[in-house]
Amino acid sequence: MFSDPPDPSDRLFSAAQQVDSPAFIIDEGALMKNAGILQSVAQQSGAKIVLAQKAFAQPQLYPILGRFLHGACASGVWEARLARENFPAEAEVITCAPAYSSADITELLPLSDHLDFNSLTQWKRYREQCLQFQKERNREIRFGLRINPEFSTGETPLYDPCAPGSRLGTTADHLKRAESLEGISGLHFHTLCEQGFDDLARTVQAVEEHFGWLLAQPQITYLNLGGGHWITKDEYDREGLISLVQRLRLDYALEVYLEPGEAVTIHSGILVGTILDLHESGGVNNAILDLSATAHMPDVLEMPYRPEAFRVAGQEKGEEKGAHTYRLTGNTCLAGDQIGDYSYSTPLQIGERICFNDMAHYTMVKTTFFNGVRHPTIYLLPAASDSLQVLREFSFQDYVSLKAVDKESG
Numbered sequence: 001m002f003s004d005p006p007d008p009s010d011r012l013f014s015a016a017q018q019v020d021s022p023a024f025i026i027d028e029g030a031l032m033k034n035a036g037i038l039q040s041v042a043q044q045s046g047a048k049i050v051l052a053q054k055a056f057a058q059p060q061l062y063p064i065l066g067r068f069l070h071g072a073c074a075s076g077v078w079e080a081r082l083a084r085e086n087f088p089a090e091a092e093v094i095t096c097a098p099a100y101s102s103a104d105i106t107e108l109l110p111l112s113d114h115l116d117f118n119s120l121t122q123w124k125r126y127r128e129q130c131l132q133f134q135k136e137r138n139r140e141i142r143f144g145l146r147i148n149p150e151f152s153t154g155e156t157p158l159y160d161p162c163a164p165g166s167r168l169g170t171t172a173d174h175l176k177r178a179e180s181l182e183g184i185s186g187l188h189f190h191t192l193c194e195q196g197f198d199d200l201a202r203t204v205q206a207v208e209e210h211f212g213w214l215l216a217q218p219q220i221t222y223l224n225l226g227g228g229h230w231i232t233k234d235e236y237d238r239e240g241l242i243s244l245v246q247r248l249r250l251d252y253a254l255e256v257y258l259e260p261g262e263a264v265t266i267h268s269g270i271l272v273g274t275i276l277d278l279h280e281s282g283g284v285n286n287a288i289l290d291l292s293a294t295a296h297m298p299d300v301l302e303m304p305y306r307p308e309a310f311r312v313a314g315q316e317k318g319e320e321k322g323a324h325t326y327r328l329t330g331n332t333c334l335a336g337d338q339i340g341d342y343s344y345s346t347p348l349q350i351g352e353r354i355c356f357n358d359m360a361h362y363t364m365v366k367t368t369f370f371n372g373v374r375h376p377t378i379y380l381l382p383a384a385s386d387s388l389q390v391l392r393e394f395s396f397q398d399y400v401s402l403k404a405v406d407k408e409s410g
């Protein structure tokens with residue numbers, strides 16, 4: 001139903017010749033085009049549209065995105081801080097994670113405008129602390145609950161938060177049995193992935209069926225429709241979305257939020273690599289690149305999917321079948337570090353560059369710290385003593401410095 005990504009522009013191909021390899025290249029103009037479409041949908045519908053940083057967390061671009069978007073959504077402390085420190089001061093930071101530690105709550109309260117809880121048990125655990133903070137804070141903070149409408153519309157189980165037994169969100173059944181919802185003023189659902197408006201409309205219908213009684217309560221002041229909306233694709237029914245948002249705002253007297261990631265960054269970046277070796281084995285022509293599916297493009301293996309692969313010189317796109325077929329592979333020890341099989345009209349050469357299309361969303365963040373999650377500390381338990389030694393630990397500064405390199409200071 002949705003079209004393939006457009007081919008990289010001549011400017012991107014030319015940039016791909018100049019960068020160090022491997023490299024991601026972000027196309028600022030493409031990013032601004034997406035953000036402009038989202039801004040127009042927000043203006044027409046009254047929705048508040050924020051960037052889902054889990055898809056794109058490059059803070060140097062936040063001042064520009066902040067001109068178009070209402071703010072950012074965060075999956076935890078590091079993303080919340082990244083947004084707070086890099087989006088314009090008036091931007092909202094809205095946070096939702098599957099679970100918070102007590103330390104997370106203490107750090108997130110001053111950083112967040114919405115703090116959404118995944119379960120009633122988490123809300124109950126932190127409610128007093130949250131409400132106390134709310135009383136003392138001069139900037140408004142609202143607390144919400146992630147709901148699970150138990151209505152699947154996607155095709156990939158790995159990406160389905162409504163699969164039976166899902167840990168993501170509170171079901172209607174649990175909510176009906178809740179002792180008290182005092183202090184909760186928002187509902188949040190996220191169930192879509194790369195989907196069109198029809199799936200959202202059907203999901204909202206299910207949400208209204210199961211949670212309409214709560215949406216109608218005056219205490220509920222916002223509804224967050226999550227991400228997964230391919231709003232910036234040409235085929236997306238943006239008029240349908242605008243009408244739906246307008247209706248929800250009117251029917252329930254609430255603010256509507258959308259938190260797309262892909263729609264902000266789709267078709268705005270490439271990953272460039274170089275062929276290090278060509279190596280035939282059992283009839284397969286392996287082309288080993290200086291990048292890796294498992295380390296740099298894990299969605300290729302997890303989802304799985306086959307990204308478009310172009311020869312940078314000549315701009316030829318790899319096809320499913322053709323005269324010269326190669327398995328493009330990574331440079332790690334994992335036997336399955338393979339990107340896919342691609343055919344070209346003439347043989348590939350060692351040293352030539354390949355670029356993978358549409359790599360700005362999710363691929364870049366998965367190369368660094370996905371969701372801004374803290375990496376585990378590495379301890380050593382010495383053979384001769386019980387005193388643990390920290391060998392390596394990771395801080396917010398590591399997260400940021402992986403994202404912001406000051407070329408002048410090296």
Ligand SMILES: Cc1ncc(COP(=O)(O)O)c(C=O)c1O
Nearest residue numbers: 052055190227228229260261262
């Ligand atoms: C809670 C939540 N919100 C927003 C998003 C962004 O989704 P997308 O990048 O598909 O728009 C995700 C993605 O997994 C998510 O889990």
